[in-house]
Amino acid sequence: MSVEDRNARGEPTTSPRTALVVCAALLILTGVSIAVAHLALGGWNALLTLLIAAVQAVLIGAFYMRIRYAHGLPRLVVVAALLWFAILLAGTLDDVLTRGWVPVLGK
């Protein structure tokens, strides 16, 4: 691997060829997502289309943003951001989904 194929942090960069393949995968996955949404899956469509979006996000994060090379502090920031979002979502839903379960005010 030549010197030019690494960025200033010494991380290998994404070659144009890899970038093209990732782009094709992202476009195909979008098509799959639209197709999945039209199938009669009895409510599982939403979960599947979001799963496909998550795969697309991982592809972008790994190859375009090169987060797969992040160590230590940068990786901690990514994990922390996702964790805090999960806490926000879980904390809200544990209220919204359980209203009326117990006879207290504010339901």
Next chain:
Amino acid sequence: MAERRTTLSGRSAVPTAPGLGGHVAAERPPALAEHFETLEQQHGVNALGMLVFLGSELMFFGMLFTVYTAYRLRYPEAFAMGSRHLDLALGGINTAVLIISTLMMALAEHSALRGERRWLPRYLALAILLGLLFLGIKGLEYYHHAQEQLLPGFAFSFSGPAAEQVQLFFLLYYAMTGLHAVHLTAGIGVACVMLALAWRGGLLGAEHWPLEMLGLYWNFVDIIWLFLFPLLYLVGRP
């Protein structure tokens, strides 16, 4: 090259002599700010700062994603009805446009690092044009909604049951796509500045790092859209 693959993990970067005296200072690369010891350290700090910013952006969008989830679980039928009023063809085309703009940004980053002076402005210009095309198509969709009287609060008339809840869906639709459009607009603005720099032969080689930061932001905005698309356009389609 192995010794250069150090990051902010605590392993120290390649040590250099302290920048005292004219001789040592003259050897410093022009792109290296005086409060850093090596370019590697400087780029690591830049990337870390960008990631922290994007983390706070995730909370910004995350608040809307959370409100959306809470109300969709409560009014699934109304959200499906609202979603069926969106133009899936335009939404799908826009998703493809944004994905290809991300590819252009990745190619721009690569050509900047390689010092390909002729290709960098072309890829950047293509990324900007695709970003503008996305905003144009989004505007066309908004125009269609306005004609169909689907502007919550101003002109909203929806014939059918649960019109109030459908209005709530559209409120979230505008808030989420609007916030996304504002972010893309900011990205396009910064990309135009980068294009001007690249046009004059800047941003090449060791000076490419601002482009890499823009790339991180551009990719993040793309990822947000990739979640907005199924949440807004693909509900209740079967």
